[in-house]
Amino acid sequence: MKLSKEEIQFIDNYLIKNEVKYWDVRLELLDHIVSAVEDKIVNNGISFNEALLEVHRGFGNQFIEFGVAKSDVFEKGLYQSNIGFKKFIRQKQKEVGRKYRKITWKHLKIKFTNIQFLIEYIAFVLLFISIYKFSPKSSFLIGLLVLILPNIYSVYYFFKDKSARKSLSFSMATGSAMFLWSMYNLSFYILKESYESVANIPYIIFVLVTCLFYPLVSVNIEVYRKVYKENKKIYNLKFYK
Amino acid sequence: MSNSKLYKGSLNTIILQLLNQHDKMYGYEITQKVKALTKGELNITEGALYPALHKLEAEGLLDVEVAKVDNRLRKYYKLTETGTKETVNKLEELAEYIRTMQALVNPKLA
Known part of the structure; x- marks a missing residue:
């Protein structure tokens, strides 16, 4: 029946x-x-x-x-x-998180063996240092923008395709972008102990943090694209509430 | 999974082998197939099956595909190339385990 x-x-x-x-x-x-x-x-x-x-x-x-x-x-x-369903979701989150960490790590390793990316990275660092020398405040603001790029991507997909909303895959991919953001906040948090206020923290520190995290930013965006492509291929539609 | 804890360690191998024998299967189908093959002896619960499937998927051993069936969407699992290779390894491991246990429990048969 x-x-x-x-x-x-x-x-x-x-x-x-x-x-x-x-x-x-x-x-x-x-x-x-x-x-x-x-x-x-x-x-x-x-x-x-x-x-x-x-x-x-x-x-x-x-x-x-x-x-x-x-x-x-x-x-x-x-x-x-709903304890059983909660456990079901938690276990799925754990596995999806593990999958994305694996993908992130794999992409990161590929990036550091890719000449094209290494040139791009060096160029980014040099450009960023030049901007810093010219205008430290601008470099701080640009750095901030670079670091929130994965989050901008997450918002972009949220509006672009409604299937990205309330999706565990996307929620986990956003989680890894938020991790990057929290690392940046952490550097603020650690440094603010040594300085009277956040405004007194030298901009060069944020320039260094941005340069350090740039490869991860780039990988995070790649992971987003991959998740979107994969979901598109599997579910092949914009269908759910 | 009900019945015995002894089956627990072999759950991944059971899933991989079933998918090796069938092109693709969905969750409920796997539970019913195992039940039928073991004449009701082995009953894989939902709480054991899905974490195992999701883990195998995260490890890249399974691929998924979604199709519309009877007014709803159905998620099918199938083996990836790595999954097919891993099935061979897992089956060898299981055979080795059975041989070892046989030697311990019933040396005459080993």
Whole structure:
């Protein structure tokens, strides 16, 4: 027996209420749950609600009914126990994060063996130092802009394609761009102890930080492009809410 | 995964081998296939299957593809080239493990 469009929509809403907000996680869970519910209705002869409750538990969502009738369970509080789904998302985040770290590291290694990039890097450093000599404040502002480039990319994709929103893959790629940003903030934080105020910190330090992180900025943008391309290839559409 | 903890260490090999025998499979299909092949002896739970699939995907051993099936999207897993090579290694490892255990548990058969 195949579930109707409405029943599938009901399960999708149930997942949203269970805080499975990423569509690229939800689509896999939805297919699994629908398949399992269909199977249980046919082979175990149970109702839709009973089947969904069994599958809900199967994911490790411990639900205690407290004497509530199964038909009322969906109204009263099935959504309160989503520990299994939370674990599912956490584990997926962990693996995607591991995958991106691997890609970042691989790209970084390639960059440092690529003559073209090394020339680009040297040119960037020289240009940046020249700007610093000409106008230290400008070099600080340009440096800031360079370091937030991956974040600008993340915002760009957010507006360009709605499938990039509420996507675990993109959220993790943004996370690695935020890591870069937090490293920059960390340098502020460490240095502000040695100086009276942030304004007194010599600009040269930020120039050095920018030069140091430039390869990582470049790799981060590459990772973004790769994630976007991969998602485009796999899902091949702009489709989800 | 229910049944025995002994199966736990072999879960990746089981998934890789199943995908080696089938062009592509989706999550629920894998659980049902294992259940059928083992006549209900081995029951892979969702909590064990998906982390393993996502890990194998992150390691580059599996590739994914999405298709629309019955009013919903279905995510299929298939082996990459590296995955196919790794399956051979994992199966050899498993065979070696079985031989070693056989020698320990039942020396006459080893």
